[in-house]
Amino acid sequence: MSEQPLFKVTIDNITIEVPAGTTILEAARKIGGEVAPPTMCYYSKLKGSGGKCRTCLVEVSKGSEKDPRPMPKLVASCRTTIMDGMEVKNITSPKVLDARAGVVEFLLLNHPLDCPICDQAGECHLQDLSYEHGKEKTRYEFQKRVFHKVDLGDKIQLHMTRCILCYRCVFTADQLTTNREHGILDRGDHSQIATFIQKNLQNDFIGNVIDVCPVGALTDKTFRFKNRVWFTKPVDAHRDCDKCCGEVQLWMRGDEVYRVTARKDEWGEVKESSKGSTGWICNECRFDKKKVSDWIIEGPSNINRHSVISQGHYVGLKKPNETLSKVMQGRDPKLLMNIHEVSEVNKENIQLSLLERPAHSNDFNQ
Amino acid sequence: MAVKLLLEKAHIEGIRSYEVYRREGGYRSVEKALKTMSPENIVDEVKKSGLRGRGGAGFPAGMKWSFIAKPEGVPRHLVCNADESEPGTFKDRYLMENIPHLLIEGLIVSSFALGSNDTYIYIRGEYAWIVDILETAINEAKANGFVGNNILGTGFNCNIHVQRGAGAYICGEETALIESLEGKRGNPRLKPPFPAVKGLWERPTVVNNVETLSAIVPIINMGGEEYAKIGVGRSTGTKLISACGNINQPGVYEIDMTISVEEFIYSDEYCGGIANGKRLKACIPGGSSVPILPANLLLKTAKGETRYMNYESLSDGGFATGSMMGSGGFIVLDEDQCIVKNTLTLARFYRHESCGQCSPCREGTGWMEKILHNIEYGKGKISDIDLLWDIQSKIEGNTICPLGDAAAWPVAAAIRHFRDEFAWHVNHPDESQKRNFGLAHYADPIYVPVTA
Numbered sequence A: 001m002s003e004q005p006l007f008k009v010t011i012d013n014i015t016i017e018v019p020a021g022t023t024i025l026e027a028a029r030k031i032g033g034e035v036a037p038p039t040m041c042y043y044s045k046l047k048g049s050g051g052k053c054r055t056c057l058v059e060v061s062k063g064s065e066k067d068p069r070p071m072p073k074l075v076a077s078c079r080t081t082i083m084d085g086m087e088v089k090n091i092t093s094p095k096v097l098d099a100r101a102g103v104v105e106f107l108l109l110n111h112p113l114d115c116p117i118c119d120q121a122g123e124c125h126l127q128d129l130s131y132e133h134g135k136e137k138t139r140y141e142f143q144k145r146v147f148h149k150v151d152l153g154d155k156i157q158l159h160m161t162r163c164i165l166c167y168r169c170v171f172t173a174d175q176l177t178t179n180r181e182h183g184i185l186d187r188g189d190h191s192q193i194a195t196f197i198q199k200n201l202q203n204d205f206i207g208n209v210i211d212v213c214p215v216g217a218l219t220d221k222t223f224r225f226k227n228r229v230w231f232t233k234p235v236d237a238h239r240d241c242d243k244c245c246g247e248v249q250l251w252m253r254g255d256e257v258y259r260v261t262a263r264k265d266e267w268g269e270v271k272e273s274s275k276g277s278t279g280w281i282c283n284e285c286r287f288d289k290k291k292v293s294d295w296i297i298e299g300p301s302n303i304n305r306h307s308v309i310s311q312g313h314y315v316g317l318k319k320p321n322e323t324l325s326k327v328m329q330g331r332d333p334k335l336l337m338n339i340h341e342v343s344e345v346n347k348e349n350i351q352l353s354l355l356e357r358p359a360h361s362n363d364f365n366q
Numbered sequence B: 001m002a003v004k005l006l007l008e009k010a011h012i013e014g015i016r017s018y019e020v021y022r023r024e025g026g027y028r029s030v031e032k033a034l035k036t037m038s039p040e041n042i043v044d045e046v047k048k049s050g051l052r053g054r055g056g057a058g059f060p061a062g063m064k065w066s067f068i069a070k071p072e073g074v075p076r077h078l079v080c081n082a083d084e085s086e087p088g089t090f091k092d093r094y095l096m097e098n099i100p101h102l103l104i105e106g107l108i109v110s111s112f113a114l115g116s117n118d119t120y121i122y123i124r125g126e127y128a129w130i131v132d133i134l135e136t137a138i139n140e141a142k143a144n145g146f147v148g149n150n151i152l153g154t155g156f157n158c159n160i161h162v163q164r165g166a167g168a169y170i171c172g173e174e175t176a177l178i179e180s181l182e183g184k185r186g187n188p189r190l191k192p193p194f195p196a197v198k199g200l201w202e203r204p205t206v207v208n209n210v211e212t213l214s215a216i217v218p219i220i221n222m223g224g225e226e227y228a229k230i231g232v233g234r235s236t237g238t239k240l241i242s243a244c245g246n247i248n249q250p251g252v253y254e255i256d257m258t259i260s261v262e263e264f265i266y267s268d269e270y271c272g273g274i275a276n277g278k279r280l281k282a283c284i285p286g287g288s289s290v291p292i293l294p295a296n297l298l299l300k301t302a303k304g305e306t307r308y309m310n311y312e313s314l315s316d317g318g319f320a321t322g323s324m325m326g327s328g329g330f331i332v333l334d335e336d337q338c339i340v341k342n343t344l345t346l347a348r349f350y351r352h353e354s355c356g357q358c359s360p361c362r363e364g365t366g367w368m369e370k371i372l373h374n375i376e377y378g379k380g381k382i383s384d385i386d387l388l389w390d391i392q393s394k395i396e397g398n399t400i401c402p403l404g405d406a407a408a409w410p411v412a413a414a415i416r417h418f419r420d421e422f423a424w425h426v427n428h429p430d431e432s433q434k435r436n437f438g439l440a441h442y443a444d445p446i447y448v449p450v451t452a
Ligand SMILES: Cc1cc2nc3c(=O)[nH]c(=O)nc-3n(C[C@H](O)[C@H](O)[C@H](O)COP(=O)(O)O)c2cc1C
Pocket: B052, B053, B054, B055, B056, B057, B058, B059, B061, B064, B081, B082, B083, B084, B085, B086, B169, B170, B171, B172, B173, B174, B175, B207, B208, B209, B210, B212, B213, B401, B402, B403, B406
């Protein structure tokens, strides 16, 4: 195979080289941290995904070395490939931040915000997105749209009211299963995810739609309302499975397995299995193997620090890439402050990250 | 009397039939093109003609044709966009109903130029009876050797297939049209890749409007250079305008793009003035997606010059004080029309027609409709006007396909030019339910500063 040429791309003042054909998003993810745009619909393992939610919009301020003209509109970074010498602005572009805040507002317009009773809370990408990029208040004063809950078979529930129409589950169902039974009905703001005349989805791999759903629209009925995700601890485990890779995450509390999911990477996507293929798991592993004895435990999973799941989980914590100072080209970020200087509570000599357990008010009385 | 190239023969008795059409000189361009010209020659003539796409965007047709990829061994396709669903636009319907062979003739020449052996007409589902007209015309042309295999003994094969849509405006967007033609849900595709590289069944494809493809006939007959002499500047040839609204003579007119907007509205040859002796208040000159203009900015540009019925002049002033030629759907509003209501009607249309793929368009169009509904029915707030402005600005430019822009522009233009009418609705919730704002100052002459 011939060597793929390397292209130089600068994103938020940080320059890297990536193989030709890489998307802006994948390049930004290589840099990591804040420079990686948020994504709600793109899923690297699903062919054709992306381009729809518009949260990953970025500004291309220089098209390429050959044609330096900027692109006239913001582009979806997940579906735009880089050119040699391209310059991209993500968090350094006020236009992008403004458009993104708009997209977050649009996505939340009809979302019920029923996080307190939603199983996805704590691992919901829409929650993270609104927390990080949204405004504190909505300007929408109308009734939200509501759908009835639908059971897709006895293991999966579809709560369409929470759906953001990212199409990920449609691609999953299309690409992992053989029948086209899961798709979209109607159009516009009245479109909905549906199965072919309320068909029970029977395919061995259909459970993966739960893992790709960024919100709580598709949930695992064997887990519903049993626990909050942040009280459970993810543990990597595997078993010999003749259908799938058998490499999973067990969500445990004490010795009890509450839930089984595929393993996810720091972007919330299903990871590759040790054999190199995408680590989708079968329904049997997901729904029927809920005993510790079913599994060979490998150890606690690595957890991204910005996840709420990290609040009860101190082992294998991964710090996200620190990129802000590079984005600011060495200058200190202007708006950030030293919390120790302004906080009466958070004393400088107390390093919260070094505590072996959740912080307690006593810790601050020292 | 203005030049007519497309509709000149449209009213001859029996012109729908092959015999009459042929007798009147029909299919000459096929003979000329297939027997005496190469595909490259034809593309050159179309380039020279300056013909711009008549579907809405006005992209030069010859240039579009020259972009089509020609990979070895991969079939190419020409697709005729007859989805015509833009409110206010009904010119393609008129052309296909009255003189269907003109389109078929244009399709064969264009298919030859592009190397398309299977050419499709994607027609809006509601035009069911026109499907029959077209299929009859295709069969007649086939029986006479102008469609099918080995056309005129030249070895060129071209079959024309008519496919009905199922009632979605979005399927007029070229990539949604292609998806629909493939039998899928009509969601627009992300570009790139462009259809010229990967279109129908991933093959190089050109999508053109009915009127664009019909105009190929006179271009081949008279030559590109002659065609380019008609009209003005980069608005060459003739354009079909479908005029409707509060005018005396609604209908489809062929114009040569040199006449002024004022002449078009008031002369007896065209719209024949505003109906019932009313005064002109506003106009949407190019189909529902283009910005609405108040009477004063419609007839004269912001510089005080006469505004003409052509691409450049209609867009003079950009979006601040101009509009667009669009698809040629000319909608006239008299002094009794309410701009808020008109904007609500359009917003409802776009909300209903959004495919729902991208969040700004899916959610934003519904939100705008709800706010406009409140304002129209006396329940609005003054802050709603700025909110509408902000919502449209967050949709525009941030979506997959231009439907998002098309939904945003009418709202933006209505607020830009008619903000006081919106405010009046809010401030007079009861009165606004009983009467309209009226003409107000919208026809007053515009002050043009004199610069030395
Ligand atoms: C929402 C939407 C609807 C459209 N509807 C039509 C249509 O009904 N007919 C048409 O010719 N073009 C329509 N277009 C424009 C087409 O995408 C395309 O630009 C056109 O068919 C190209 O033909 P032309 O170059 O001959 O104008 C539409 C575009 C959009 C975004």
